[in-house]
Amino acid sequence: AQSVSQHNHHVILSEAASLELGCNYSYGGTVNLFWYVQYPGQHLQLLLKYFSGDPLVKGIKGFEAEFIKSKFSFNLRKPSVQWSDTAEYFCAVTSSNTGKLIFGQGTTLQVKP
Amino acid sequence: NAGVTQTPKFRILKIGQSMTLQCAQDMNHNYMYWYRQDPGMGLKLIYYSVGAGITDKGEVPNGYNVSRSTTEDFPLRLELAAPSQTSVYFCASSYSSRNTQGETQYFGPGTRLLVL
Numbered sequence: 001a002q003s004v005s006q007h008n009h010h011v012i013l014s015e016a017a018s019l020e021l022g023c024n025y026s027y028g029g030t031v032n033l034f035w036y037v038q039y040p041g042q043h044l045q046l047l048l049k050y051f052s053g054d055p056l057v058k059g060i061k062g063f064e065a066e067f068i069k070s071k072f073s074f075n076l077r078k079p080s081v082q083w084s085d086t087a088e089y090f091c092a093v094t095s096s097n098t099g100k101l102i103f104g105q106g107t108t109l110q111v112k113p
Numbered sequence: 114n115a116g117v118t119q120t121p122k123f124r125i126l127k128i129g130q131s132m133t134l135q136c137a138q139d140m141n142h143n144y145m146y147w148y149r150q151d152p153g154m155g156l157k158l159i160y161y162s163v164g165a166g167i168t169d170k171g172e173v174p175n176g177y178n179v180s181r182s183t184t185e186d187f188p189l190r191l192e193l194a195a196p197s198q199t200s201v202y203f204c205a206s207s208y209s210s211r212n213t214q215g216e217t218q219y220f221g222p223g224t225r226l227l228v229l
Contacts, residue, residue, distance in 0.1 A: 009153065034217075043203065044156075044220040090155060100171070101146075101218055103155035 002027045004093050006104035013081050014112050021076040021107050023065075023091035033074040034092040034101070035065055044090065050074065061085070083113045114139050117221035119204050125227045126194040134189040134224050136204030144207045145187040146171075146218065147179065149200040156203065162187055194228045201225050 007022035025031065035047040048059025055067040065076045074091060091104040120135045138145065143164045148156040148171075158171030162181040176198055178190040187206075191198060202225075205218040 004155075036220075043222045044205075046217050049217065100158060100161070103148075103157075105153055105155040 002093060002102045004091055004102050004104035006089075006091050006107050008107045009105070010108045010110070012110045012112065015083055016080045017111075019076070019078040019081045019085075019109070021089055021091075021109070023074045023076065023104060024072050025074070025091075025093040025102075026072065027093065032094045033065070033067055034094075035059065035063070035074075035076050036090045036092060036103075038088045038090065038106075040087065047076070047089070081109075081111050083111045085109060086111045116140065117204055117206055117219050119202075119221035119224050121224060122222065123225045123227075125229060126191075127229060128194060128196065130194050131190070131192050132194065132226075134191075134202055134204075134226075136187045136189065136221060137185050138187075138204075138206040138219070139185065140206060140208075140219065141184065142206035142208050142219075143184065144209060145181065146205040146207075147177070147187070147189045148203045148205065149173065149198075150203060150223075151200050159189065159202075191226075196228050199226060199228045 004025045032051040034049045036044045037047045038044050048057050050057045050067045058064045063078050067074050089107045092101050094101050117138045146161040147159040150156050157173045159177050160179040162168045165181050165184050168179050201223050203223050204221040207216045207218045209216050
């Protein structure tokens with residue numbers, strides 16, 4: 001069965017620090033990869049996604065993620081975080097076969113001003 | 114467009130009570146989904162629908178029922194509420210589930226349910 005693993009459950013950073021959140025998935029076929037963000041008290045919003053082409057994907061608010069097929073990974077990065085990036089981040093995967101979205105357990109990011 | 118809307122925002126139920134969580138979308142999406150979100154567990158798919166009149170079970174369907182009589186609406190029914198159903202429920206929709214082009218799921222604001 002497909003699964004998604006996010007290695008960091010809770011990350012605390014100071015403003016201007018660099019961010020990398022890990023995401024690994026288990027599925028050998030063609031996948032589509034997503035990062036969603038949930039700001040406090042709000043619903044999930046799409047941050048970025050990959051379905052084909054350039055494995056380095058740029059999203060909103062300066063976030064980017066790199067799809068490394070050989071490592072089954074889709075890590076999220078941001079060179080300099082802001083206090084407003086405090087949120088919960090979810091990695092998600094679908095396969096072209098099932099189309100169902102499988103979520104990781106989420107990473108809570110706390111950015112200290 | 115309002116996108117995906119959910120009502121109510123918050124509800125407290127007693128064990129054994131029933132209720133319906135409402136979900137509507139105005140984007141003419143054919144796929145709709147219900148998830149529950151529990152702390153440290155991510156989101157789990159409860160039920161989904163690929164179009165009006167068609168529904169199917171997700172990962173955690175027990176204790177829930179759904180119907181899809183129209184493209185716009187996808188209500189989730191709890192018949193006999195249990196404390197284990199205390200959670201935040203999110204409805205989502207997408208144009209297609211095939212994700213051949215990386216179709217995005219759009220989420221509603223959520224319904225927070227407490228069963229006591």
